[in-house]
Amino acid sequence: MAVYTQLSAETLADLIAHYDVGELVSAKGIAEGVSNSNWLIETSGGEAGSRFILTMYERRIDVADLPFFLGLLDHLSAMDAPVPRTIHDRDGSAWREVAGKSVALIEFLPGVSVDRPTAAQAENIGAVLAHMHEAARNFPQQRSNDLGPDISASVLRACGVDALAQIDTKLPSAVAEAERIAGEWPGALPQSVIHADLFPDNVLMLGDQVSGLIDFYFACNDMMAYDLAVTHAAWSFAEDGRKYRPEIGQALMQGYQSVRVLSDAEHDALPLLAQGAAMRFVSSRAHDWTETPADALVTRKDPMDFMHRFHFYRDFGTEVFG
Numbered sequence: 001m002a003v004y005t006q007l008s009a010e011t012l013a014d015l016i017a018h019y020d021v022g023e024l025v026s027a028k029g030i031a032e033g034v035s036n037s038n039w040l041i042e043t044s045g046g047e048a049g050s051r052f053i054l055t056m057y058e059r060r061i062d063v064a065d066l067p068f069f070l071g072l073l074d075h076l077s078a079m080d081a082p083v084p085r086t087i088h089d090r091d092g093s094a095w096r097e098v099a100g101k102s103v104a105l106i107e108f109l110p111g112v113s114v115d116r117p118t119a120a121q122a123e124n125i126g127a128v129l130a131h132m133h134e135a136a137r138n139f140p141q142q143r144s145n146d147l148g149p150d151i152s153a154s155v156l157r158a159c160g161v162d163a164l165a166q167i168d169t170k171l172p173s174a175v176a177e178a179e180r181i182a183g184e185w186p187g188a189l190p191q192s193v194i195h196a197d198l199f200p201d202n203v204l205m206l207g208d209q210v211s212g213l214i215d216f217y218f219a220c221n222d223m224m225a226y227d228l229a230v231t232h233a234a235w236s237f238a239e240d241g242r243k244y245r246p247e248i249g250q251a252l253m254q255g256y257q258s259v260r261v262l263s264d265a266e267h268d269a270l271p272l273l274a275q276g277a278a279m280r281f282v283s284s285r286a287h288d289w290t291e292t293p294a295d296a297l298v299t300r301k302d303p304m305d306f307m308h309r310f311h312f313y314r315d316f317g318t319e320v321f322g
């Protein structure tokens with residue numbers, strides 16, 4: 001389910017008429033995703049092509065952040081990173097208002113999201129992530145990370161021990177662990193703009209090669225090694241989310257370092273950064289779980305998958321990152 005707002009054919013045709021992309025031919029709602037409404041748009045064609053993604057920003061995203069998110073896509077695509085560029089309307093704007101909400105027309109990229117990555121795919125995603133970090137370094141806009149380790153701890157505290165225990169009796173221990181991580185968090189590792197949510201469903205692939213990085217709506221200025229840790233936590237575990245796949249984790253690290261070699265300080269911080277990355281998803285998933293009724297149309301994501309990953313990094317992180 002990810003079309004929250006119904007738009008009539010006339011409204012969509014009026015909207016598309018503001019862009020130099022030809023006339024609207026078809027618009028199909030996209031089922032994947034939970035945050036925004038998305039449509040696959042086909043037009044009779046223009047310089048920018050004939051297939052696009054139309055995204056309507058529904059919730060969570062602060063409209064004041066759109067210049068950062070959409071400007072970042074344009075910056076990265078101009079640097080040849082595999083990210084969709086935004087299509088600007090005839091007045092030069094990267095977003096418009098429809099039905100009281102902001103919308104953006106975005107380049108359609110080919111490719112599919114993989115459920116079970118191979119080592120070759122993981123190696124390529126590592127290399128593409130490092131290229132993206134390098135390409136984003138001179139992006140002029142700033143956005144702070146509003147889901148850092150302090151926030152994970154305060155979100156978990158706000159959920160409350162009772163609510164956490166109702167999800168799983170082992171979940172309340174996350175509060176003290178999140179506070180410890182926040183207290184030990186490194187301060188001065190190299191930064192760039194990071195994706196911060198590079199899960200397999202946010203990567204499009206053609207064979208072994210990444211054809212698109214999408215969903216930059218958590219992007220922010222933060223430590224590059226933290227983004228690598230997020231990606232490691234998101235990619236290197238089997239389908240049930242809990243069994244480490246060493247060949248994937250190793251290939252990801254190798255791919256990343258084939259483009260950008262980590263400093264000793266970054267390397268030494270990885271076990272802690274990976275614990276913080278896992279805890280970021282424990283906290284947001286626990287928060288969403290307590291806010292979403294069990295019978296809601298949106299499937300709730302299990303915070304315990306990432307609690308297992310957190311334990312793994314806490315107990316074996318030094319070994320895993322060598």
Ligand SMILES: Nc1ncnc2c1ncn2[C@@H]1O[C@H](COP(=O)(O)OP(=O)(O)OP(=O)(O)O)[C@@H](O)[C@H]1O
Binds near residue numbers: 030
């Ligand atoms: N530029 C693109 N090119 C091709 N397909 C895309 C593109 N952007 C999005 N999609 C498709 O639309 C789906 C939903 O997009 P996305 O993941 O950004 O949704 P969302 O609701 O904004 O985010 P979330 O995953 O956080 O809920 C993706 O799974 C992908 O199939």
Ligand SMILES: N[C@@H](CCO)C(=O)O
Binds near residue numbers: 197199281284285301
């Ligand atoms: N990718 C995240 C959702 C966005 O915060 C998760 O799987 O929990």
